[in-house]
Amino acid sequence: MTRRRVLPGLRLALGVTLLYAAIIIVLPLGALVFKAASLGPEDYWRIVSSGRALASYRVTVLSALAATAFNLVFGMALAWVLVRYRFPGKRFVDALVDLPFALPTAVAGIALTTLFAPNGWFGEPLAAIGVTVAYTPLGIMVAMAFTSLPFIVRTVQPVLEDLDPALEEAAQTLGGSDASIFVRVILPLLAPALLAGVSLSFARSLGEFGAIIFIAGNQPFETEITALLAFIRLEEYDYQAAAAIASVLLITAFLMLAVTNLLQARALRYTARG
Amino acid sequence: MAAARASTRPPRVGDSPSVRRALIGVVLVVGALFILAPLVVIFVQAFSQGFGVFAATLAHPDTRHAILLTVLTAALAVPVNTAFGIAAAWAITKFDFRGKRFLLVVIEVPFSVSPIVAGVAYLFVYGLQGLFGPALEAADVKILFALPGIVLASMFVTAPFVARELIPLMQAQGRDLEEAATSLGASGWRTFWSVTLPNIRWALLYGVVLCNARVMGEFGAVSVVSGNIRGQTNTLPLHIELLYHDYQTVGAFAAASVLTVLAVFTIVAKALLERQGAGRARRPSLAGPAAKPAGGKA
Amino acid sequence: MKIRLDNVVKTFETFRAVHGVSLDIDSGQLVALLGPSGSGKTTILRMIAGLEYADGGRIFFGDIDATAIPVRDRGVGFVFQNYALFPHMTVGENIAFGMKVSKVRRSREAMAARVGELLDQVRLSGLADRFPSQISGGQRQRVALARALAVDPKVLLLDEPFGALDANVRRELRRWLREFHDQLGITTIFVTHDQEEALDLADRVVILNEGRIVQQGTPEEVCRRPDSAFVMRFLGDAHRLVGKVTGGVAKVAGGTVNVDGPQAGEVEILVRPGDVRWGEGDIPASVIRIIDRPDGRRLLARLDDGSDVEIDTPPETAVASGDRGTVRVMRAQVFPLRN
Numbered sequence: 001m002t003r004r005r006v007l008p009g010l011r012l013a014l015g016v017t018l019l020y021a022a023i024i025i026v027l028p029l030g031a032l033v034f035k036a037a038s039l040g041p042e043d044y045w046r047i048v049s050s051g052r053a054l055a056s057y058r059v060t061v062l063s064a065l066a067a068t069a070f071n072l073v074f075g076m077a078l079a080w081v082l083v084r085y086r087f088p089g090k091r092f093v094d095a096l097v098d099l100p101f102a103l104p105t106a107v108a109g110i111a112l113t114t115l116f117a118p119n120g121w122f123g124e125p126l127a128a129i130g131v132t133v134a135y136t137p138l139g140i141m142v143a144m145a146f147t148s149l150p151f152i153v154r155t156v157q158p159v160l161e162d163l164d165p166a167l168e169e170a171a172q173t174l175g176g177s178d179a180s181i182f183v184r185v186i187l188p189l190l191a192p193a194l195l196a197g198v199s200l201s202f203a204r205s206l207g208e209f210g211a212i213i214f215i216a217g218n219q220p221f222e223t224e225i226t227a228l229l230a231f232i233r234l235e236e237y238d239y240q241a242a243a244a245i246a247s248v249l250l251i252t253a254f255l256m257l258a259v260t261n262l263l264q265a266r267a268l269r270y271t272a273r274g
Numbered sequence: 275m276a277a278a279r280a281s282t283r284p285p286r287v288g289d290s291p292s293v294r295r296a297l298i299g300v301v302l303v304v305g306a307l308f309i310l311a312p313l314v315v316i317f318v319q320a321f322s323q324g325f326g327v328f329a330a331t332l333a334h335p336d337t338r339h340a341i342l343l344t345v346l347t348a349a350l351a352v353p354v355n356t357a358f359g360i361a362a363a364w365a366i367t368k369f370d371f372r373g374k375r376f377l378l379v380v381i382e383v384p385f386s387v388s389p390i391v392a393g394v395a396y397l398f399v400y401g402l403q404g405l406f407g408p409a410l411e412a413a414d415v416k417i418l419f420a421l422p423g424i425v426l427a428s429m430f431v432t433a434p435f436v437a438r439e440l441i442p443l444m445q446a447q448g449r450d451l452e453e454a455a456t457s458l459g460a461s462g463w464r465t466f467w468s469v470t471l472p473n474i475r476w477a478l479l480y481g482v483v484l485c486n487a488r489v490m491g492e493f494g495a496v497s498v499v500s501g502n503i504r505g506q507t508n509t510l511p512l513h514i515e516l517l518y519h520d521y522q523t524v525g526a527f528a529a530a531s532v533l534t535v536l537a538v539f540t541i542v543a544k545a546l547l548e549r550q551g552a553g554r555a556r557r558p559s560l561a562g563p564a565a566k567p568a569g570g571k572a
Numbered sequence: 573m574k575i576r577l578d579n580v581v582k583t584f585e586t587f588r589a590v591h592g593v594s595l596d597i598d599s600g601q602l603v604a605l606l607g608p609s610g611s612g613k614t615t616i617l618r619m620i621a622g623l624e625y626a627d628g629g630r631i632f633f634g635d636i637d638a639t640a641i642p643v644r645d646r647g648v649g650f651v652f653q654n655y656a657l658f659p660h661m662t663v664g665e666n667i668a669f670g671m672k673v674s675k676v677r678r679s680r681e682a683m684a685a686r687v688g689e690l691l692d693q694v695r696l697s698g699l700a701d702r703f704p705s706q707i708s709g710g711q712r713q714r715v716a717l718a719r720a721l722a723v724d725p726k727v728l729l730l731d732e733p734f735g736a737l738d739a740n741v742r743r744e745l746r747r748w749l750r751e752f753h754d755q756l757g758i759t760t761i762f763v764t765h766d767q768e769e770a771l772d773l774a775d776r777v778v779i780l781n782e783g784r785i786v787q788q789g790t791p792e793e794v795c796r797r798p799d800s801a802f803v804m805r806f807l808g809d810a811h812r813l814v815g816k817v818t819g820g821v822a823k824v825a826g827g828t829v830n831v832d833g834p835q836a837g838e839v840e841i842l843v844r845p846g847d848v849r850w851g852e853g854d855i856p857a858s859v860i861r862i863i864d865r866p867d868g869r870r871l872l873a874r875l876d877d878g879s880d881v882e883i884d885t886p887p888e889t890a891v892a893s894g895d896r897g898t899v900r901v902m903r904a905q906v907f908p909l910r911n
């Protein structure tokens with residue numbers, strides 16, 4: 001017996017959802033996996049472990065880590081300032097945080113490149129102290145940090161807003177200093193949100209393309225990110241290599257997804273389930 | 275005692291003036307350099323050779339075509355994704371069925387996948403070396419390096435936008451209102467239009483605005499499937515890249531300023547919608563705690 | 573409308589919420605489904621409404637098998653626990669909703685007139701243009717009721733109708749609902765976990781536990797003749813003594829309790845505070861605590877076998893904590909002992 005439903009529309013809504021998800025999401029990713037799988041283990045391994053590919057992983061992962069670390073500190077500070085303090089222009093700053101999401105990545109790419117180019121607003125003074133950002137791994141880091149900044153702010157902000165003041169007050173009545181209350185009470189309560197923000201930010205950085213290719217210089221082995229390598233193989237009509245490298249990005253994305261959920265499930269143990 | 279009286283409430287953690295000033299100062303300075311400066315530099319560059327050059331770039335047929343193509347793509351992809359988002363949210367929040375959590379994960383996959391991967395994946399479906407490529411070629415149907423490919427890739431990238439705004443909200447609202455409407459004799463459509471929709475409209479609009487911004491600005495996925503044919507399959511972001519690499523910096527920034535205005539509009543719309551309560555209900559993660567059945571309480 | 577449930581079963585995932593419940597409700601009755609949380613009472617109500625479908629058994633409305641009739645066509649008025657008022661519609665629009673979506677066409681004037689009439693009936697005239705967020709909890713409850721009544725339901729179903737209200741409002745609304753029901757004469761079923769509410773309001777009380785009906789009857793029947801220790805305890809304060817019966821007398825903790833009925837052997841004896849006297853009888857006890865209340869003193873006494881009883885005494889009773897004396901059980905319910 002098929003279970004009857006009280007509210008109408010399941011068949012239509014679920015049908016549309018499944019059909020669309022199948023055609024738009026599952027089919028292409030399946031085709032990619034199929035293409036990569038048709039390579040055979042030896043060829044696949046040779047492509048994905050080539051020196052150039054390995055170098056691209058290193059550049060991508062290290063830059064993403066650095067960008068995420070920067071965002072962890074700056075994003076946390078931004079969220080704290082936006083929630084805890086009142087100051088003129090706060091609403092403007094709050095809205096501005098969303099700019100990296102709203103600004104197309106190509107636009108962000110050329111804007112950052114222009115700023116950090118040797119003759120740019122930031123590039124020139126930085127060059128004077130011997131720091132080059134554009135066309136170096138530092139540039140990749142800057143682009144990644146810019147495009148993924150809102151993640152940490154926007155995941156921490158609501159949790160910080162909802163934090164029960166009584167917890168802090170309790171810690172104060174027990175004689176904790178501001179620093180120790182922050183470290184021992186507030187930070188642990190923010191940990192799940194921070195973790196979520198960090199993993200989203202890191203995942204986004206790993207996959208970022210548009211903003212990076214303008215500022216990176218794109219030298220193989222030096223400043224070539226993995227996404228770009230897949231793109232280059234495509235332009236060279238080396239479809240199999242493109243499929244293999246794209247599949248590495250896809251697998252990484254799934255792994256990130258799994259790790260995120262696992263960490264979150266652990267972190268959410270003591271928070272009320274809503 | 276006098277010092278403690280100065281403020282209406284006792285200081286909370288981090289309220290000491292030195293900490294407060296230092297944090298606000300650092301955030302404002304870094305924010306200005308890191309977020310505001312890129313925004314400013316776009317317009318400075320766009321107008322660096324006067325308004326005439328700016329206007330001429332925008333008036334160029336290739337730029338105008340790129341704008342048109344971008345708008346057309348959004349006009350196709352956004353409504354389809356909106357319909358999908360509503361259907362998915364309705365199915366997921368108003369019913370219990372097996373595989374629901376898996377479906378939630380699938381819907382959110384495009385968020386975590388690099389746009390380049392999306393582009394490459396579409397190539398292997400509709401490209402000549404893909405699943406349907408040869409058949410499509412034989413039938414003389416052009417999907418890749420043409421509008422359909424651009425629209426499809428854009429739809430992939432933005433598939434979750436509307437759904438993920440609606441699902442947490444509709445989850446939080448439960449099923450009581452729909453059940454009440456149904457018990458009063460309303461049909462399914464009637465229930466949706468006059469009971470569900472009015473209560474999700476801001477979140478829906480919020481999702482649509484974000485979806486639209488992303489469609490119009492999408493670069494990676496579209497650059498793989500479009501073929502970058504100037505004046506034919508170049509969307510605005512691709513056109514910006516082309517101009518930039520042609521050393522037409524002013525042109526590139528003029529085109530970029532159009533998308534930047536869109537971005538600013540998006541942010542303002544987002545802030546206004548958030549004041550209506552949109553964008554609040556968020557799941558902690560995509561496959562977080564399973565949706566609780568709303569019925570079946572004893 | 574008569575309602576009949578015949579061996580109705582409901583299972584959620586692996587949890588069986590309702591085990592074969594059969595129930596007859598006469599036309600025009602006001603019936604309470606009473607039980608602790610998890611007893612299946614709301615599930616039964618939702619199945620009668622058609623908001624859940626039964627996995628087994630049948631539900632009849634009069635002579636019609638309504639088991640498979642969708643909620644939309646079942647013609648029930650359902651008042652949700654948190655009222656489920658449409659937040660974007662005014663009070664008037666909420667009440668008119670059922671008429672607007674009805675297959676029966678009504679003129680705008682007819683609908684407005686009916687809304688006005690209902691608002692009068694629930695004593696909310698003048699609030700038609702307010703939004704649900706602008707009125708009090710008690711008012712919302714009455715709007716929900718008016719909305720449910722607007723479609724002329726055959727049966728009115730209320731899920732914990734007073735659950736979300738303050739104690740004062742609750743008492744007042746309860747009395748009002750009883751009068752209102754008597755005026756309308758519509759078959760009404762409500763769910764509650766509050767025994768006082770059920771006894772106060774209902775013609776018949778159906779007591780549920782763990783998905784089964786444990787007893788049903790008029791308030792008098794369930795109060796005077798509870799047929800299980802569960803019902804006895806659930807309906808009010810009761811303390812449990814254990815004794816052995818021979819020839820109509822139970823030996824309890826060094827004293828005796830007179831029991832009527834045919835029981836013999838090991839029994840449990842449930843007593844209510846009002847049915848125990850201090851300073852009479854032959855069961856030795858010590859007063860442990862005294863609780864003074866507006867209407868008397870309640871003594872907490874411990875018998876020599878370690879069991880406790882509570883005793884309601886007049887306010888002027890002279891007694892102190894630690895006093896030793898005897899107690900007498902005037903009236904008790906006796907059940908065979910099960911461990």
